[in-house]
Amino acid sequence: MPINRRKFIQQSALTGGALLTSSIIGKAFGETNSSKDTLTILHTNDVHSRLDPFPMDGSKNAGLGGVAARSTIIQQIRQETDNVLLLDAGDIFQGTPYFNIYKGEPEIKAMSLMGYDACTMGNHDFDAGIENFATQLKHANFPVLLCNYDFTNTPMEGKSVPYKIFQKGNIKVGVFGVGIEMKGLVPDNLYGNTIYKDPIECANTTVDFLKRHGCDMIICLSHLGDKYDDNKVSDEILAKETYHIDLILGGHTHRFFPEPKKYLNKNSGDTLVNQVGWAGLQLGRLDYNFDGKKKKNLLKANVVLIGGKIGK
Amino acid sequence: MRILLLIILSCIFFLPQNTSAQKITVTYSGYPIDPNIRKDSSMLSFLSSYRDSVIKSMGAVIGFSTTGLSKHQPESGLGNFMTDALKTIGEQVFGQHIDAAFVNYGGVRSYLPKGNITVGNIFELMPFDNVLVLQKVKGDSLLSFLNHIADKNGWPVSGITLAIKEKKAANILIGGKPLSTDSVYTIANSDYIANGGDDTNMLKVFPQEKKGYLIRDALITYVKLLTEEGKPIDAKIEKRIVYADQ
Numbered sequence: 001m002p003i004n005r006r007k008f009i010q011q012s013a014l015t016g017g018a019l020l021t022s023s024i025i026g027k028a029f030g031e032t033n034s035s036k037d038t039l040t041i042l043h044t045n046d047v048h049s050r051l052d053p054f055p056m057d058g059s060k061n062a063g064l065g066g067v068a069a070r071s072t073i074i075q076q077i078r079q080e081t082d083n084v085l086l087l088d089a090g091d092i093f094q095g096t097p098y099f100n101i102y103k104g105e106p107e108i109k110a111m112s113l114m115g116y117d118a119c120t121m122g123n124h125d126f127d128a129g130i131e132n133f134a135t136q137l138k139h140a141n142f143p144v145l146l147c148n149y150d151f152t153n154t155p156m157e158g159k160s161v162p163y164k165i166f167q168k169g170n171i172k173v174g175v176f177g178v179g180i181e182m183k184g185l186v187p188d189n190l191y192g193n194t195i196y197k198d199p200i201e202c203a204n205t206t207v208d209f210l211k212r213h214g215c216d217m218i219i220c221l222s223h224l225g226d227k228y229d230d231n232k233v234s235d236e237i238l239a240k241e242t243y244h245i246d247l248i249l250g251g252h253t254h255r256f257f258p259e260p261k262k263y264l265n266k267n268s269g270d271t272l273v274n275q276v277g278w279a280g281l282q283l284g285r286l287d288y289n290f291d292g293k294k295k296k297n298l299l300k301a302n303v304v305l306i307g308g309k310i311g312k
Numbered sequence: 313m314r315i316l317l318l319i320i321l322s323c324i325f326f327l328p329q330n331t332s333a334q335k336i337t338v339t340y341s342g343y344p345i346d347p348n349i350r351k352d353s354s355m356l357s358f359l360s361s362y363r364d365s366v367i368k369s370m371g372a373v374i375g376f377s378t379t380g381l382s383k384h385q386p387e388s389g390l391g392n393f394m395t396d397a398l399k400t401i402g403e404q405v406f407g408q409h410i411d412a413a414f415v416n417y418g419g420v421r422s423y424l425p426k427g428n429i430t431v432g433n434i435f436e437l438m439p440f441d442n443v444l445v446l447q448k449v450k451g452d453s454l455l456s457f458l459n460h461i462a463d464k465n466g467w468p469v470s471g472i473t474l475a476i477k478e479k480k481a482a483n484i485l486i487g488g489k490p491l492s493t494d495s496v497y498t499i500a501n502s503d504y505i506a507n508g509g510d511d512t513n514m515l516k517v518f519p520q521e522k523k524g525y526l527i528r529d530a531l532i533t534y535v536k537l538l539t540e541e542g543k544p545i546d547a548k549i550e551k552r553i554v555y556a557d558q
Contacts, residue, residue: 049439051359053347057425059380063347068359070345071352095421097370097435098362106362113358127440184509246336260340272338282342289337310341 036169037290039217040081042074044088045251046122046278048095049107054279065280067110073283074114083168086115087175089251090122090223093133095279103128104136112141118164120145120177120221122251126190131155145177145221148202150195162206165215171290174210177221178203178238180252199224199233200241207244217246217288225252226261226275239263239271246304247272247286254278260286260306270304285310370432375535377545380426385417386476386553390424391468393547394437397534398527399470402444402500405525410446411486412454412471413500415527416510417464429535429545438528442502446521451493456514458484458491464510466553477556502527 053066078084088111093104104125111119121144125133134155137144147162163176178199182191203220210218220238227236235250243266256277265271276284287310381390398413422436449457458474458481461467466476475483484491501515508516535545 052363053345055425057427059382059423059425065345066351068351068353068355069347069349071355072350073343073345075352094439095436096439097366097432100435100439101366101369102362106359110355110358113355184511187504187507187509256342260338270336274340276342280345282344285341285343287339305335305337307337307339310339 036082037171038081038083039168039171039173039288039290040077040084041219041247041249041284041286041288042077042084042086043249043274043276043284043286044070044280044282045223045249045275046091046254047088047107047280048091048124048278049093049099049104050096050279051098051106051110052096061279061281067114067280070280070283071110071114077285078115083171085117085166085168085173085175085219087219087221087249088116088119089221089249089275090120090177090179091124091251091278092119092122094124094127099128103132105139108136108139112139116142117166118143118145118175118177118221120223121160121179122223123180123182123186126182126186129190130192130194134159145175146179147176147206148178148197148199150197152193152195154193156194162202163210165210165213171217171288172215173217173219174207174213174215175219175221176203176206176210178224180223180225181233200238203238203242203245207242211244216290218244220245220248222248222250223252224250226250226255226257226273227253235273235275236261236263239265239273241266242271243267244269245271247274249284250275256282259309262304262306272304272306366432370430370435372431373428374431374434374532375429375539375545377424377426377429379544379546380424381545381547382423383417383420386466386555387549387551388420388468389547389549390437391415391417391420392470392550392552393424393534393545394420394531395468395470396547397531398444398500400537401530401533402446405444405523405530406446406521408446409498410471410500411497412469414457414461414470414505415468415502416505416512417467418510419502419504420468424545431532434528434531434535438531440502440504440527442504442527443522444525444527444530445501445503445506446498447501447506447515447518448496448498449515449518451491451495451497453514453518454486454497454499455481455484455491455493457499457512460512460514461553469552473552475554475556482556 050065051067053063054061056062092107093099137159143164144160146160151157166173181196222235225234227234235248240263255275257275260272260274263271276282383390394415395413399410402410462476462481463479473485474481505512506520
């Protein structure tokens with residue numbers, strides 16, 4: 001099976017002000033960013049209906065967030081970089097009056113306008129009931145990915161898919177989703193007959209399928225939560241107990257990771273986990289650089305070096 | 313010793329494998345979405361019709377805070393405001409004495425700003441459509457609920473004081489009197505907690521009194537009540553829950 005050889009390419013330094021200018025990473029990097037062998041992953045999680053920035057009321061997050069500013073940044077990055085994937089790790093709904101009044105319609109429409117490529121679902125996406133969730137997804141022009149809920153005989157049947165494969169330049173990316181156990185977390189009547197299945201088992205099955213279909217990189221959108229004091233299944237456990245996941249984009253626990261965390265997976269390769277807090281206060285970005293030369297018979301395990309912070 | 317040798321040997325065997333593995337380098341960033349970023353005008357116009365009706369229904373000013381209130385553990389002014397609201401308004405709505413009221417810490421979803429308090433602020437603080445539930449619980453079950461609260465580093469409470477000692481509740485006073493495991497207490501919670509949410513299974517067995525009255529409505533009514541009395545929304549920390557070893 002041909003596998004891309006991933007190569008380290010150091011991002012050049014940028015000044016902090018670069019964000020506010022027309023250039024975020026800049027055409028100055030030339031081939032690096034217009035190459036067919038780079039992948040830029042943008043991600044959010046737990047946006048919780050925060051369509052507008054936090055109000056200017058002197059509180060900690062006053063003026064931060066909002067889809068109008070996020071949309072600008074996404075557009076700028078898309079202009080400057082060829083291969084972009086924009087992903088969300090669930091809990092799109094609940095948290096501002098927009099949701100109480102409109103039950104998720106503007107949230108999903110805004111994500112469609114921003115060009116999200118895929119999302120997974122969080123427990124709060126069921127807050128106005130499973131039927132409402134299915135109804136609001138009519139406004140989505142992107143798939144909802146989830147491999148461990150069985151929605152048979154529920155309004156969500158056929159409304160989500162386990163994975164999607166994206167061809168970005170030379171890179172074939174498999175993206176799939178895992179969801180948290182809703183019993184005890186979500187009132188029973190809101191998720192109805194949804195059956196929760198073991199996320200580790202489902203992830204391994206899905207990942208195995210994606211690898212056999214030639215994916216160079218595998219991304220998991222997870223709403224399990226990054227880690228817990230007890231042995232409740234989390235992104236940390238998922239990373240350690242699965243094969244071949246390159247990157248887990250997490251949510252639920254609302255943590256701002258200062259940098260991605262790295263775990264050794266079952267294949268003795270590295271799996272990264274990242275999470276960007278909540279409320280759309282941040283847009284996460286991870287740039288992967290690949291070498292175009294395909295080499296056969298190399299070990300499948302990926303060793304990841306976490307390079308510099310973009311913009312530092 | 314044998315185990316140590318095994319570990320060293322495994323490392324030697326694994327090392328060459330890793331050196332020949334695929335090497336990837338990843339650069340990362342979390343862009344703060346700050347107010348200086350230009351707003352996408354098409355997104356703003358998309359939002360405007362939704363926003364107008366949100367402001368119309370949520371913009372009404374119902375109170376005032378001179379301090380602003382935010383959530384903290386083991387105790388916070390915001391949590392005290394919320395649980396006092398459930399106890400005070402709950403007693404009016406149900407027409408009976410309530411010994412203690414609770415809010416799970418994870419259920420406190422926002423803050424109250426300094427200055428005007430709007431209906432929208434309360435919706436953000438309590439976005440869920442949970443209803444107020446009364447339960448008459450035996451003292452021993454209440455104790456296990458309070459131990460759970462202590463284990464979770466303190467939830468907002470009204471009508472009770474306690475100390476957290478080695479993750480358990482100690483020095484418990486209810487209405488100023490020590491908890492008696494044989495007494496029956498009337499407690500107020502959201503239906504989420506009364507139904508065992510946030511790992512509160514000890515409450516599930518007790519019958520529930522419900523009137524379909526939303527927690528959020530209790531908060532709104534309490535803000536209006538304080539405002540009518542000329543009081544700001546400035547609940548203070550009163551040592552309802554303390555760490556025993558501090």
